[in-house]
Amino acid sequence: MDSFKALLIEESEGKVANRFVDMTVADLDAGEVLIRVAYSSVNFKDALAATGAGKIIRRFPCVGGIDLSGTVVASDDARFKPGDPVIATSFDIGVAHHGGYAEMARVPADWVVPLPAGMSLYEAMVLGTAGFTAALGVVRMEENGLTPAKGPVIVTGATGGVGSLAIDMLAQRGYHVVALTGKESEADYLRSLGAAEVMLRQSLDLSKIRPLDRARWAGAVDNLGGDVLAWIASTMEQGGTIASIGLAASMKLNTSVAPFILRGVSLLGIDSGYIREPYRHGVWQRLASDLRPPHLLDMARTISFSQLPETFEQYIAGKAKGRVVVELAGG
Incomplete structure (x- = not known):
């Protein structure tokens, strides 16, 4: 795609706001793996970041969304190839590196985890x-x-x-x-x-x-x-x-x-943001096996990309329940 939709978080005169913009791949941050995003999710941290209710964003402007799942479009790292289903969460994603609230994302390969066997891209974001x-x-x-x-x-x-x-x-x-x-x-x-x-x-x-x-x-x-x-x-x-x-x-x-x-x-x-191996891959593998929550899909609801801003307000007001998955491209 030549351009794609993204939710950009900006700061002006000390006030934080978010808005939808059109971006191109050239606008994305550096990284070895380019991903077509299928789903993201909403976390309390995302709501704090996007509304300015918490000092979460470390660089403005920044595409929000600390979670994403999708399919590799291109990779400069031998661990990933086009077509691979993957997950990327945590590290600087969505706070100091353009994140999952965009139809395309580019991230360092060390932040990417292969989608475990038996887990769908949607389920990965119910978990997130x-x-x-x-x-x-x-x-x-x-x-x-x-x-x-x-x-x-x-x-x-x-x-x-x-x-x-x-x-x-x-x-x-x-x-x-x-x-x-x-x-x-x-x-x-x-x-x-x-x-x-x-x-x-x-x-x-x-x-x-x-x-x-x-x-x-x-x-x-x-x-x-x-x-x-x-x-x-x-x-x-x-x-x-x-x-x-x-x-x-x-x-x-x-x-x-x-x-x-x-x-x-x-x-x-519990530092889920920057913990590395053997935990990162190991925990995701266990989430697809013995730690898989049996009621995973029962606690989830899906929203469209355009519904994100109003959903942030629900989190800030303490009205959120369970997990919210954001559908960007599906899959």
Whole structure:
């Protein structure tokens, strides 16, 4: 194609805005692999970037979209050839390198992962960074010794992309999953994904967090940060493991060392953005096999490219649920 549609994020007089533009391949950033994009997805990070609600973009202008799946058009790297179905997520995509909200993308070969056998380009974007992050959290916690027999696992931000996928993955692996949410109306949705219990965030008194409280959790997947993470740390079982994944509530953490030195709690930082091998390919392979969420397609909805701006507003308003896939060229 001579020109193609893209969603460009720009800054003017300190204000961030996004708009659709026409681009050519010559406008794309450098990289060894040129991809015709079939699908992208919407993550909370994408909404923060595109609206300026968070200081995510490191270079203006920039095509948004931290995730993409599609087909290789041309490659200067022997690992990829025209026609190969591929995934590209994370690294600088959509924040400092033109991303997946365009019908064409060009990225460094080291950022590209072959589409695993048994996974479609659409399914790859239902998963996207959210699925990769949730799976990486599960992998890291189990490497740290977490098993279903050790006790319940709490998942915060449960209706979000990472939260929904983490619940689905953990439940199918036999864990007793407790979903923590501020959305009482979504309790049935969370149970449909495998949550054994649904706890309302409103039931917590976060103004009185003790250094050590009643031990309740063998594991935790936290998407919120802030006081919720501090409360989780205080309520972990002996030898418990926390996967710290997000900061939807706050990036501050006001806690004590007590859980870590008196109960041996581990706080694992889950960096899905820049983690390399063996995790990157390995986690994607597992997402196509034993970590594949059984309710993957049930938690997804598809939007057209033109619906992106209004979808960002839903995320910022806290009204998003599950996963949103953006159809660019299909496939």
